[in-house]
Amino acid sequence: MGALETMMPPPKRARLNGVEIGYYEAGPREGVPIVLSHGFPELAFSWRHQIKALGDAGRWVIAPDQRGYGLSGKPGKVPDYDIDHLTGDMAALLDHLGVEKAVFCGHDWGGLVVWQMPLIHPGRVAGVIGLNTPFMPRGPSDPIAGMRARFGPDMYIVWFQNPDEPEAVLGADTTWTMDFFMRKPAAAPADPPPSASGSTFAFRDLLKMWDPSSDARERLLSPDELAVFADAFRDGGFFGPVSWYRNFTRNWERSATLPGRIDGIPCLMITAELDAVLPPSAAEHMPAFIGDLETKLVKGSGHWTQQEKPDEVNRLMLDWLDRRFPK
Template sequence: MIDMPPLHFAEVNGIRMGYYDSGPISDTPPMLLCHGWPELAFSWRHQIKALAAAGIRVIAPDQRGFGATDRPEHVEDYDIAHLTADLVGLLDHLQIDRAIFVGHDWGGFVVWQMPLRYPDRVAGVVGINTPHLARAPVDPIAIYRKRFGDTMYVVQFQDSQEPDRIFAENVATTFEVFMRKPMPLAPGVAAARPNLAFPQLVEAYDAAKDRRLPILTDEEKQVFVETYTETGFTGGINWYRNITRNWEHSADLDHTVRVPALMIMAEHDAVLPPSMADGMERLVPDLEKHLVRDSGHWTQQEKPDEVSALLIAWRRRRFG
């Protein structure tokens, strides 16, 4: 793969997990990078290179259901209990006591859960785009359905296998649609409400009418396309199919994060806007925030140098 260290494998929590490990093995605590959907450990290629060059050990797995890692059959195998236990299993395999967990998109949700569930294994947490939120007062799927309707992609994922089919039959188009920079806005002009019917956007996509700039080179896009052509999308979509289950099982969980934390926000992320991080300090007392200007949702790929610099500076400042 492009600019990637060798792929390793570990037997963790009942699955075979593929992961990348770079930088000095003596560096501690290492930074463990957790990708979102539809992404891969490859999404961190820029950060893996930069962090390792800065003398920081960095570990990036393809998480459960993605890429080189196993894709269990049952939907319940993708709940947050399994996803967090996978990461603990990876630490155990590597004989690492504690790590700094860094997550983007869905990976952000997972890493914010790590100090709640495994406080003795977590040195710090970094959320990229994904904030840490209080537990919702009702099932989040009901909230999404009421606010955005039945065509909102998360709601669609709950109700049928049709999105899995659409993405799998249009793999290259899926990444053409998703992996682009947002259109710049004129000063004082508010962003339009995003169209969240992602499967239908993919089906109806016309590249000739898309004025957004791609964030991937042709070679980089091909890595995603080849991988998802082989694996399909269902493993990652099953993470969404556990949102209600995760919510139900979190009623007695203390949601306060009691480790040093960094929140990196993207100015133009329409799905996870910076405003979602307002008030995070109530749940994350030791929190730093940084806003990455002129970036959409795929921040570590859109603004790789800035994200890498923020990670390196915070890691050195807080952990030496």
């Protein structure tokens, strides 16, 4: 058996919000459940260490492969991946499980989803845990235009707006792609070198130039763990995952009618010291927008915090849950 079978509970499936969602569940079906929302390019498997720790601690934990990923359905139109669909899947998952409210915990893109849950589905949220990804108040202008102006056309989120090419490049060799992404930080965080066009975070060019034999970053995953990610994206492709990014402008336009702050629920923000994409400084504004917030720092971790420093993440989550949602 591979790592997916040995490190995860048996998968479950349900038709939710117009798409089939595959999800994993552990712990007793009692108390306030914790729903884990993964990022890009990840899977529910990214939460394998938290699923075991939370379940072993007697917490009901649920981790879906979100739409476009892994075992879940992969709709073929870009608007199928906007924030209303992504948060709607989470609410529908609670409906399927017969649950009124959950604590939502999200990393990377999953963090964007869970911070929007109390704004779009306030009656379904008992609390929020952000991992690396802070709550981001609505900006004054289209975020893609801003990123294009600041980082250039090849910055990965701007590049992802182009049709077809990003998923072709990322999907050409998924073992290569996932091995490039899933590494620990080499040292102190620093922006990747710019592309020929001057763009930073130009993953297209970095993937082409990358030489794993000279990469100073330590591998994060065992070969069996890497195979789980590589196989999932080889089978499912990157159209769905990249299309999450293609809705940045749509989501910004939609957010004009949403509340601008979160009050009335406890929130935990866990930052990672060496995350170059989402540094701790990105969360410094949050106390002005969240009424009940605790912030914790995981030292020595890069971007893949729940996989790089699972024991520390588990400790921080369980400590907060035990205080704010005692069993």
